[in-house]
Amino acid sequence: MTAIKDALSETVDGLGNELEALSHRIHANPELGYQELKASAWLSEFLQAKGLKVERGVAGVETAFRATLETGEGPTIAILCEYDALPGIGHACGHNIIATSGAGAGAALAAVKDRLPKGRIQVVGTPAEEGGGGKIRLIQGGVFNEVDCAIMIHGFDRHLLHQDLLGIVRVTFDFTGKAAHASADPWEGINALDAVIQTFNAISMLRQQVRPDARIHGIITNGGSAPNIIPEATSAVFYVRAASLDYMWEIYRRVVACAEGAARATGAELRVTQGEMVYEPLKRNQTLLDLFKANLERLGVKEEEPIPDRLGSSDIGNVSQVIPAIQPLIKVAPTGTAIHSRAFAGAAVTPLARQGLLVAAKAMAMTTADLLASPAVVRQAKDEFATAR
Ligand SMILES: [Zn+2]
Ligand SMILES: [Zn+2]
Incomplete structure (x- = not known):
């Protein structure tokens, strides 16, 4: 596994310029929820070029996609991408980084496909997080029925493994x-x-x-x-x-x-x-968080002090109520920069954001490889999910 992780890390570094350019292109072309035609097309094309099998418009949602990489019978792990922007302030939630780090993780895994343990990796493009409930429509459309665990990241002003969502x-x-x-x-x-x-x-x-x-x-x-x-x-x-x-x-x-x-x-x-779209709280999964944490530490990244009262909501909460799912927060902006601010929109295309993008892609790819290698840990995550509140 050490050799595979080193290879994943090197591959992500090699893709650095391409991923950053894609991130900047999405940032420069902000699209509102369910209108992300450009972003979903660019991400799909990127993943297809890297060897994943891409389905567009999954679950009847035009700007959703699913890119699959299969190495045999084994666990199915989903890596989730968001790419919708906010009205008036563009990519002030940094979804350009979520999108490209997820795509980068998928591309890195595809590059080491021959050495990966058996299983299935799905990079899932989930539209309209900002109020439109894209993931709720994908859940209803059965996109997560065969998925064992889901991983995504969100850009933030510090590294945090878990932040409650309301x-x-x-x-x-x-x-x-x-x-x-x-x-x-x-x-x-x-x-x-x-x-x-x-x-x-x-x-x-x-x-x-x-x-x-x-x-x-x-x-x-x-x-x-x-x-x-x-x-x-x-x-x-x-x-x-x-x-x-x-x-x-x-x-x-x-x-x-x-x-x-x-x-x-x-x-x-x-x-x-x-309102039709009810966002659910984020159900914590310590098994997945521990794997992710070990990979972050391997990359030299330490968790920072949490902020107990800064509470938002997201449709990843709904996913976490149907399968084990995590959304670690990755530093892409200077400490103190609040999301949904113009300052955060500016930060989302800086060298610090590139750093966060690459760390996130590596950690997600490595965690996915860990899960494929150990169906017992996948079972543990599911047992924890079944008994957690
Ligand atoms: Zn947001
Ligand atoms: Zn967001």
């Missing part, structure tokens, strides 16, 4: 009132904006009584049309997040009750629309 459910409240002249005969109206404001006030009060890892945050998407009209139609969107699904649904019910109370108090009608 479950998230989105909800839209539409209130319908009755329009009236706001000065001449306001008593004829039913104020749908009052219902929105009451909802915000009630949720603000609720917030004191929720656990510290829960998050409730909303915006008003329609607040009326003119100050001289009692608003007849208003809308607000809220995100509800928590570390466990049970607690997320409990808070969700209480948030909906706040809107119902506001409707009752103002006389407005309420329509509640629950």
Whole structure:
């Protein structure tokens, strides 16, 4: 295994310029979720050229792909790529690095194919992480049915093996009132904006009584049309997040009750629309994390201090609820640079990002090789998954 790992590392270094160029090309052409036509095509072409068998549009999702490398009967390990960007601020989540490190790992494994233990490697292109729930559609489409374990990385301002992710459910409240002249005969109206404001006030009060890892945050998407009209139609969107699904649904019910109370108090009608894509919390898998950690250490990378309160959400959480999956965070930006900021978008194409990209590709390739070599460890990861909360 030492010789194979050395070969994987050398291959990734040899691909360094090509991977960095691909990363920069994706970064310079940011595409929103489910519109990642260029990125998915470039990644597919790259993987095909390196000898993987590529299927485009898997699970009926146009910008998803699966690139397979097969060496015989054995475990199936998936390496996941994301490549969607954010509206307005482009690749401020650094998905260009996730994409190219995953592709780099696949290419390196293909280069040592003859020496690899038996099994199947799938580099899976998963669109629309930023709210679109691409991985949920791939789960529903059966893409992970035959996969034993999944690995992906995310760029960050430090190296961390595991960071909790919160479950998230989105909800839209539409209130319908009755329009009236706001000065001449306001008593004829039913104020749908009052219902929105009451909802915000009630949720603000609720917030004191929720656990510290829960998050409730909303915006008003329609607040009326003119100050001289009692608003007849208003809308607000809220995100509800928590570390466990049970607690997320409990808070969700209480948030909906706040809107119902506001409707009752103002006389407005309420329509509640629950968002389709519910992101689930990340289920930790120590077996996979230990393998990844050993490979990072082999590459001279040490884990840094965690940040307990910086909590986001991702659809990798949903994958981790159906099979063992990990998402280590790899340093690609100076310490203190927050994701979803313009500074992070800038950092995602620096020499530090290249360093992170190559470390990530090597560690994912090595961890995949470890898993192919040891079906017993794959079983251990699955046993841990079955018994974990
Ligand atoms: Zn993001
Ligand atoms: Zn991201």
